[in-house]
Amino acid sequence: MIHLEQLSYTYPDADRPALSAVTLDIAEGEFVLVAGASGAGKSTLLRCLNGLVPHFSGGALGGRINVAGYDPVAAGPHILSRVVGFVFQDPEAQFVLDQVEDEIAFALENAAVPPAEMRLRVEEVLHLLDLTALRDRSPEALSGGEKQRVAIAAALALRPRILMLDEPTSQLDPQSAEEVLHALVRLNQDLGLTVILVEQRLERVLPYIDRLIYLPTDAPVISGPPREVLRQIPLTPPLITLGKALGWEPLPLTIKEGRAFARQAALSAEVRVCPPDPGEEALRVDTLSFAYNGAAALNEVSLSVGDGELVALMGRNGSGKTTLLKCIVGLLRPGQGDVRLSGQSLKGQTTAEICRKVGYLPQTPDDLLFADTVADELSVTLRNHGLLGRPPIGVSDLLTRLGLEGQRTRYPRDLSVGQRQRVALGAITVTRPRLLLLDEPTRGLDYQAKRDLVRLLREWQAEGTAILLVTHDVELVAEAAERVVLLSGGQIVADATPQVLASSPLFAPQIARLFPSHRWLTVDDALSALCPEAPAPHET
């Protein structure tokens, strides 16, 4: 179906190739996952397959590509659009029209498909992706998972034989991501559609795939059945890490496969549940309520975060997590209730005043970046607060801690996702806040960048910084949080140690699903209980 031979590609003005000497074969009907650290060329590889590279991007391409008998370089993306459907990361950025049905028909209209045929095909994909009930809605108003399903339907309308998706679930909460993945699995199994998926969180996809392609930054591509490839690569989800460490054979890919091993391995070992020991109260939220134009978003929310404590705030999209953070920093004014910082009420203070003491990282860190260099980005914040003459923390020290000392004079927007996020983190922590509010900091990060972030948070915690973390990432919570607050419909439904996640059908991390009768959450928990002498698989 797809055959690549010695494919190399260099973007215009880039000093090193994005892809070098990639040789690959993908058979018809395979479900393929493309993995690799960010910047390894995953998106570039997909774009080579439908001709967007080099037709859209320019640059120098070498080697041979064959996709279903076409040469994308010679034929161009227009011709390839009949063979390859493409779905992008941000569902919103790909919509043209304002009704689901029209959006799906758009590609057909442009391909001059006769109306009767068009009607049939639109109906077909609406059914395939379970969108019939949403046909007259505006894509803008749908949930994240629904939007992405519309995007898939629109890509399928031309009846391509290959469907390619570039991180389609990175912006979605776990439930919506599940919904999208199930749709893909059905398409692959029922229609025999070849699916090629780029995804950061391997654990979500591993159970379904036939082939795993790993793109290292500077080594030949590894491609093959998932078990074989997983043995050779560093990025591994908790289940695989544990399986490797305990020598489980064949390596389990699903929780179900893993449980068979777990039953034999599990002893009566109980994990330590260290009772959280919060320091002085850093943040106290008291019966806070907020409504958007009369629609209640937060209802009498009360919580506290101690000095040096990391509290995770979880809940589905729209449960009020971001609203709560905005109320704390004064971007939204709560209708009722009070926010206290180290005992002092924040009432009547401006956002600028509050943010000298509180660091708030918004969901899209790119929104912060505008300066010419990384160092400037930090000094702008200092200047805003009138602290330029007497910075509470040295700009160089902070950059070193963030691992950005080499990027000091670079243009922030040229950096990788993980680095850009650390620049944004620097821009909000240069005032040395005692409280950090982070809104989904791991979105779009690869395993390495995530590990770096956890290490950074640990360091700040050790210095007594209180951290309130909004996230969908259960594995992150299992690893880093002392306490979890679950928000649902604007109300707090749980406030407990992360062990509360173990029994939650929505939020349980992989290890908890594997050992349901124990209270383990992370690979380290399980390993230290099962074989205390084994070295930790990775340092965090």
Next chain:
Amino acid sequence: MLDARVWLLWALSLLLIASYARNPLYGIVLLLTTLVVGSVCAPDREGPRMPLSPLRFALIAIPLAALFNALTVRLGETVLLQLPTWLPLVGGPVTGEGLVFGATNGLILTVIFSSFAVFNRVIPVRDLIKLTPRAFHESGVVLSIALTFIPQTTRSLQRIREAQAVRGHRVRGLRDWLPIIVPLLVSGLERAIGLAEAMVARGYGAVADAGQPVRNQLFLALGLLALLGGWLGYLFMPAQRGIAAGFALAGAVLLVAVLWLAGRSTVHSVYRQRRWRVQDTLALGGCTLALAVALTQRGALYYAPYPRLAWPAFDPLIGLGLLGLLLPAFLPLDEEERL
């Protein structure tokens, strides 16, 4: 749903009538008409494309226009107060007549705004694309995308302002807009590139790649030349008006023909082809009636409060005629035909 062309005529009729009407009573009739039609016909589309509701527009436009007119126009006998004459521009008497005339202008502006707001809300983007001539299909798509870009940009502006606010940023002077403008432009550009990629990957523009034949381009240039030359001749050479008009007409015919030819050669099909229906004819009739009344009774539509304020005349028959524009609100809306 009515035909997009009927809606276009509806909006244009309102525009034309409003440009004649200075009688506040007819103005109110027109405004109410647009409001009723808007609330009945605009389906519950999520995310309105208009940032301002007509009523809010009225609250701003009417007082502003009244004030401006009252301060700058010296006509009228009902003097409300006397501003010192040494004041530049605004010095002199402020009259009730000026105030009323200004407010009427504000009302008419509101009518125009409101009719466009309704048009914008009732017409889905796909019908906007269909309103453009086939030869311009691609440009029509681009234009309609630009429309959907506006609310997205508004949202990112809000997001970026918040992001900058949490690092202590305050907008005091012009320079302080930099941290907001830069991310806004960059994110807009990134979104545009992403959308362009997505559209190409879905085969947009695939069949139109052939390009327009040279013959068409030549005829297009000739047509434009003839039209322009004829028009200039008509304006500046009174003796040869007949010939000039002929030239302009020939140019116009040539242009239409070229567009028609070019339209035939762009290949694309239409998903929801709808038939012309009785409701369309009725609504068309309503618009025509209102237009006919307005064009024949131009004098009656006009009202000037000067020199002395008097109650404006109101002819119920004219009012009734204008209500023809209300017809779209009363036509039964049946389930849309999809083919």
